[in-house]
Amino acid sequence: MALARCNNHPVKMQTKYQYHHADAKVLVGYPEVKVVICGRKGCLRPSDLIWLNTYEAADYAKGQRVFSTRVTDKSGGYAPTGAKVEVQ
Numbered sequence: 647m648a649l650a651r652c653n654n655h656p657v658k659m660q661t662k663y664q665y666h667h668a669d670a671k672v673l674v675g676y677p678e679v680k681v682v683i684c685g686r687k688g689c690l691r692p693s694d695l696i697w698l699n700t701y702e703a704a705d706y707a708k709g710q711r712v713f714s715t716r717v718t719d720k721s722g723g724y725a726p727t728g729a730k731v732e733v734q
């Protein structure tokens with residue numbers, strides 16, 4: 647799943663799903679519209695980038711622009727739901 651992050655919290659490489667900075671896309675409407683909050687635990691800054699994993703990046707290359715995000719709950723664990731976001 648895609649990850650929403652502010653510019654202070656870029657995604658680090660993960661073993662299961664690879665995230666690369668080149669595949670981090672800007673939200674539609676940003677910076678005027680700041681409706682998605684950084685997914686890092688404790689951070690309340692607006693997300694400027696949606697980080698796509700390698701599978702989502704392949705979909706982006708085919709023209710897909712709407713992705714589902716993965717979010718953490720207050721304890722820092724992954725919540726069962728996220729939000730769909732549109733990227734440029």
Ligand SMILES: [Zn+2]
Pocket residue numbers: 651652653654655684685686689690691
């Ligand atoms: Zn953040």
